Amino acid sequence: MGKLEPIVGRYITLEEEGENYRIYFEESGNGIPLVCLHTAGAHSSQFRHLMCDPEITKNFRIIAFDMPWHGKSTPPVGWQDKEYRLTSDFYVAIIKNFIEALDLRKPVIMGCSMGGRVVIRLAYELGTRLLGVIGLEGSDRPAPWYDNTWTNHPDFANGDFCVGLVSGLCAPQSPDEYKWETLWHYYQSGSGVFKGDMHFFRTDSDYTHTSVAIDTKLCPVYLMTGEYDYSCTPEATVDTASRIPGAKSVIMSEVGHFPMSENPEVFRGYLIPVLEKFVKGEKNEPSSS
């Protein structure tokens, strides 16, 4: 007998910036919508463990979609003559579009890495329509750890390069099985997609000027970062939380840049107490981080 998981996948076509994007998403659970945003160059499978965790799905409808060009989402017609380049405006627009298309009321948005960055802008711009945001491995501004010229190297477009680049971002304690599954997502990526995401992550996502204006009474902000993450460091996360009045930071031991997929067992121990705050309707106090 096979083991059937509760995850269900579907497609939706969204129009954005004059293009039609056929978007793949999967979901599991019932309750508060929890929209999950994957890391650069990866896809929504990063959240599969959360979607199979009954402790979480009993209160949350977890929904994760593949960004255009990623995973099972189709690139736009004519992609062969285009260069993918993610901008801050497009990223925010496609997330808003997805939330509206699925008629999600007061969702929690949880993103990792570039997804952990964009939730800062979402909290600022969409705060009244959200129950809150959770930034995993998130900060409010770029802090490159390699030279920008690297993105022009021909191998930067290849999955093998991307795996080599990000492999060290996993914690040494993470189970090999899950670490390598996480890295497999990078082997699966389309050529140049990781590079396109880096445009957003490295040069088009400085949100420091808006961080201070986020109202965490309307939209609580939680920033959770693994101690082994040297892309978004724990220090960068704490700094960001200090700029957002009332934001909370959580530094996770023995976890790296991909907590939900590289070590789901450790991650759930940190995430469930945060999610419970949304279930109880708790708001952040505007003082500590």
Add this chain to the structure above:
Amino acid sequence: MFEKLADAVNTDEMLVKRGKNCSLTLLVSVDDSEHFISIESGMVTNIVSGQFLMRHWDLAIRASQIAWSKFWQKHPEPGFHDIFAMNRFGHCKIEGNTNILLSHIRFIKDVISKPRFWNEG
């Protein structure tokens, strides 16, 4: 440490396969002592250790004995768990032809991490 590296790399069939297009002289500097690791088509063909005057190398990774000993632990502490982490936090310097590093990034990182697998630390 370095005397065991050639065997450890050359007997790892998949690692050698992944490095089949990689040839370089990798300099690993530990405090003041230098180790020139010659790699041909994914196999370590020679390792020369000591102090030299302007000997050729393609890519160098320089760190202190303390930093390398932390890096080569089975479960290194944060900041010492990857050469890019070490570089970011100032625990090592990566110099030379980074094009070679970018073209063979997983292979070179696996070679330099090999001592972890015989280090019980």
